[in-house]
Protein backbone atom coordinates (compact mmCIF):
# COMPACT_ATOMS: atom_id res chain seq x y z
CA UNK A 678 0.00 0.00 0.00
CA UNK A 679 1.37 3.47 -0.92
CA UNK A 680 2.30 5.72 1.95
CA UNK A 681 -0.18 8.59 2.22
CA UNK A 682 0.88 12.09 1.19
CA UNK A 683 -0.10 14.42 4.06
CA UNK A 684 -0.76 17.24 1.55
CA UNK A 685 -3.67 15.18 0.17
CA UNK A 686 -5.15 15.36 3.67
CA UNK A 687 -4.78 19.14 3.93
CA UNK A 688 -1.67 18.93 6.13
CA UNK A 689 0.48 21.67 4.64
CA UNK A 690 3.38 23.80 5.89
CA UNK A 691 2.68 25.45 9.23
CA UNK A 692 0.57 24.00 12.02
CA UNK A 693 -2.54 21.96 11.22
CA UNK A 694 -4.95 21.39 14.07
CA UNK A 695 -6.30 17.83 14.22
CA UNK A 696 -7.71 15.55 16.86
CA UNK A 697 -5.01 13.00 17.69
CA UNK A 698 -6.13 9.54 18.72
CA UNK A 699 -3.89 7.14 20.58
CA UNK A 700 -4.29 4.15 22.83
CA UNK A 701 -2.81 3.11 26.12
CA UNK A 702 -0.95 -0.14 26.82
CA UNK A 703 -4.24 -1.59 27.97
CA UNK A 704 -6.00 -0.41 24.75
CA UNK A 705 -7.96 2.49 26.23
CA UNK A 706 -8.56 4.95 23.37
CA UNK A 707 -7.79 8.63 23.85
CA UNK A 708 -8.51 11.75 21.80
CA UNK A 709 -7.09 15.28 22.13
CA UNK A 710 -6.55 18.28 19.85
CA UNK A 711 -2.91 18.47 18.74
CA UNK A 712 -1.10 20.64 16.19
CA UNK A 713 0.81 18.83 13.44
CA UNK A 714 3.86 20.91 12.60
CA UNK A 715 5.01 20.68 9.00
CA UNK A 716 8.11 22.26 7.53
CA UNK A 717 8.51 20.99 3.96
CA UNK A 718 8.99 17.21 4.34
CA UNK A 719 9.48 17.24 8.10
CA UNK A 720 6.41 16.45 10.16
CA UNK A 721 6.37 16.48 13.92
CA UNK A 722 4.29 17.16 17.00
CA UNK A 723 5.24 18.87 20.21
CA UNK A 724 3.71 16.93 23.07
CA UNK A 725 3.89 18.54 26.46
CA UNK A 726 4.46 16.34 29.51
CA UNK A 727 1.41 15.23 31.45
CA UNK A 728 -1.02 14.36 28.66
CA UNK A 729 -2.34 10.91 27.90
CA UNK A 730 -1.52 11.59 24.26
CA UNK A 731 2.16 12.00 25.04
CA UNK A 732 2.27 8.96 27.28
CA UNK A 733 0.49 6.80 24.70
CA UNK A 734 2.53 8.08 21.75
CA UNK A 735 5.79 7.43 23.62
CA UNK A 736 4.72 3.91 24.57
CA UNK A 737 3.06 2.75 21.33
CA UNK A 738 5.13 4.90 18.91
CA UNK A 739 1.95 5.57 16.95
CA UNK A 740 -0.49 8.43 16.65
CA UNK A 741 -3.47 9.02 14.37
CA UNK A 742 -4.26 12.48 13.03
CA UNK A 743 -8.03 12.78 12.58
CA UNK A 744 -9.05 15.56 10.22
CA UNK A 745 -12.35 16.69 11.62
CA UNK A 746 -14.30 19.95 11.54
CA UNK A 747 -16.82 19.46 14.34
CA UNK A 748 -16.15 22.25 16.90
CA UNK A 749 -18.05 20.42 19.66
CA UNK A 750 -15.68 17.43 19.32
CA UNK A 751 -12.73 19.77 19.81
CA UNK A 752 -14.22 21.03 23.07
CA UNK A 753 -15.11 17.55 24.33
CA UNK A 754 -11.68 16.13 23.47
CA UNK A 755 -9.81 19.02 25.11
CA UNK A 756 -11.44 18.62 28.49
CA UNK A 757 -12.15 14.90 28.45
CA UNK A 758 -12.55 12.03 26.04
CA UNK A 759 -15.50 10.84 23.98
CA UNK A 760 -16.93 7.46 24.96
CA UNK A 761 -15.76 4.23 23.31
CA UNK A 762 -18.63 4.48 20.78
CA UNK A 763 -16.84 7.45 19.13
CA UNK A 764 -13.92 5.26 18.03
CA UNK A 765 -13.43 2.55 15.46
CA UNK A 766 -10.52 0.29 14.59
CA UNK A 767 -10.08 0.05 10.80
CA UNK A 768 -9.13 -3.36 9.39
CA UNK A 769 -6.48 -5.07 11.44
CA UNK A 770 -4.91 -1.80 12.49
CA UNK A 771 -5.75 -2.24 16.17
CA UNK A 772 -5.43 1.50 16.63
CA UNK A 773 -8.34 3.89 17.27
CA UNK A 774 -9.62 6.50 14.82
CA UNK A 775 -12.63 8.76 15.21
CA UNK A 776 -15.70 7.43 13.42
CA UNK A 777 -16.70 10.94 12.45
CA UNK A 778 -13.36 12.06 11.00
CA UNK A 779 -13.41 13.24 7.38
CA UNK A 780 -10.00 11.63 6.98
CA UNK A 781 -7.26 10.13 9.09
CA UNK A 782 -3.57 9.28 8.87
CA UNK A 783 -1.73 6.80 11.05
CA UNK A 784 1.79 8.01 11.82
CA UNK A 785 4.71 6.21 13.34
CA UNK A 786 6.19 8.58 15.84
CA UNK A 787 9.53 8.67 17.57
CA UNK A 788 10.70 11.11 20.18
CA UNK A 789 13.62 13.17 18.87
CA UNK A 790 14.41 15.58 21.64
CA UNK A 791 12.62 17.13 24.57
CA UNK A 792 8.96 17.33 23.62
CA UNK A 793 9.36 16.80 19.89
CA UNK A 794 8.11 13.63 18.19
CA UNK A 795 8.93 13.02 14.51
CA UNK A 796 6.10 11.63 12.37
CA UNK A 797 6.21 9.20 9.46
CA UNK A 798 2.93 8.65 7.59
CA UNK A 799 2.07 4.94 7.33
CA UNK A 800 -1.48 4.72 6.06
CA UNK A 801 -4.50 6.91 5.70
CA UNK A 802 -8.06 7.13 4.47
CA UNK A 803 -9.98 10.06 3.02
CA UNK A 804 -13.70 9.54 3.63
CA UNK A 805 -15.08 12.82 2.44
CA UNK A 806 -13.57 16.04 1.28
CA UNK A 807 -15.78 18.84 2.51
CA UNK A 808 -15.25 22.08 0.65
CA UNK A 809 -15.18 24.35 3.65
CA UNK A 810 -15.18 28.11 3.41
CA UNK A 811 -13.25 29.88 6.13
CA UNK A 812 -15.65 30.47 8.99
CA UNK A 813 -14.39 32.92 11.60
CA UNK A 814 -16.72 31.41 14.19
CA UNK A 815 -15.17 27.94 13.78
CA UNK A 816 -11.67 29.39 14.02
CA UNK A 817 -12.73 31.45 17.05
CA UNK A 818 -13.84 28.29 18.90
CA UNK A 819 -10.34 26.84 18.41
CA UNK A 820 -8.67 30.09 19.59
CA UNK A 821 -10.95 30.21 22.65
CA UNK A 822 -10.07 26.59 23.43
CA UNK A 823 -6.34 27.27 23.26
CA UNK A 824 -6.81 30.12 25.75
CA UNK A 825 -8.95 27.86 27.93
CA UNK A 826 -6.13 25.29 28.13
CA UNK A 827 -3.71 28.09 29.11
CA UNK A 828 -6.14 29.39 31.70
CA UNK A 829 -6.39 25.90 33.12
CA UNK A 830 -2.61 25.79 33.46
CA UNK A 831 -2.01 29.11 35.21
CA UNK A 832 -5.38 30.73 36.04
CA UNK A 833 -4.38 34.07 34.49
CA UNK A 834 -7.60 36.15 34.14
CA UNK A 835 -6.26 37.70 30.90
CA UNK A 836 -7.30 34.47 29.18
CA UNK A 837 -10.90 34.94 30.26
CA UNK A 838 -10.96 38.30 28.43
CA UNK A 839 -9.59 36.63 25.32
CA UNK A 840 -12.22 33.89 25.53
CA UNK A 841 -14.89 36.64 25.81
CA UNK A 842 -13.48 38.24 22.66
CA UNK A 843 -13.69 34.99 20.71
CA UNK A 844 -17.14 34.28 22.11
CA UNK A 845 -18.36 37.51 20.51
CA UNK A 846 -16.94 36.41 17.14
CA UNK A 847 -18.65 33.01 17.49
CA UNK A 848 -21.98 34.71 18.21
CA UNK A 849 -21.60 36.89 15.12
CA UNK A 850 -20.03 34.49 12.62
CA UNK A 851 -20.61 30.95 13.88
CA UNK A 852 -23.37 28.49 13.14
CA UNK A 853 -25.29 26.37 15.62
CA UNK A 854 -22.40 23.89 16.09
CA UNK A 855 -19.95 26.69 16.92
CA UNK A 856 -22.44 28.27 19.35
CA UNK A 857 -23.01 24.93 21.04
CA UNK A 858 -19.24 24.39 21.27
CA UNK A 859 -18.51 27.74 22.92
CA UNK A 860 -21.46 27.33 25.29
CA UNK A 861 -20.05 23.94 26.31
CA UNK A 862 -16.59 25.44 26.76
CA UNK A 863 -17.93 28.19 29.05
CA UNK A 864 -20.00 25.68 30.99
CA UNK A 865 -16.96 23.44 31.58
CA UNK A 866 -14.82 26.39 32.65
CA UNK A 867 -17.38 27.61 35.17
CA UNK A 868 -17.59 24.17 36.73
CA UNK A 869 -13.78 23.85 37.19
Ligand SMILES: Cc1cc2nc3c(=O)[nH]c(=O)nc-3n(C[C@H](O)[C@H](O)[C@H](O)COP(=O)(O)O)c2cc1C
Nearest residue numbers: 694709710711712723724725728729730755822823
Ligand atom coordinates in the same frame (compact mmCIF):
# COMPACT_ATOMS: atom_id res chain seq x y z
C1 LIG B 1 -6.39 23.67 19.25
C2 LIG B 1 -5.56 22.98 20.29
C3 LIG B 1 -4.29 22.52 19.94
C4 LIG B 1 -3.49 21.85 20.87
N1 LIG B 1 -2.24 21.43 20.50
C5 LIG B 1 -1.46 20.77 21.38
C6 LIG B 1 -0.17 20.32 20.98
O1 LIG B 1 0.27 20.49 19.84
N2 LIG B 1 0.57 19.65 21.91
C7 LIG B 1 0.12 19.41 23.18
O2 LIG B 1 0.84 18.78 23.97
N3 LIG B 1 -1.11 19.84 23.58
C8 LIG B 1 -1.90 20.52 22.72
N4 LIG B 1 -3.15 20.96 23.10
C9 LIG B 1 -3.63 20.68 24.48
C10 LIG B 1 -4.19 19.28 24.63
O3 LIG B 1 -5.20 19.00 23.68
C11 LIG B 1 -4.79 19.17 26.04
O4 LIG B 1 -3.74 19.28 26.98
C12 LIG B 1 -5.56 17.88 26.28
O5 LIG B 1 -6.26 18.00 27.52
C13 LIG B 1 -4.69 16.63 26.36
O6 LIG B 1 -5.56 15.53 26.56
P1 LIG B 1 -5.06 14.04 26.89
O7 LIG B 1 -4.51 14.05 28.30
O8 LIG B 1 -6.30 13.22 26.74
O9 LIG B 1 -3.99 13.70 25.88
C14 LIG B 1 -3.96 21.64 22.19
C15 LIG B 1 -5.25 22.09 22.55
C16 LIG B 1 -6.02 22.76 21.61
C17 LIG B 1 -7.38 23.23 22.00
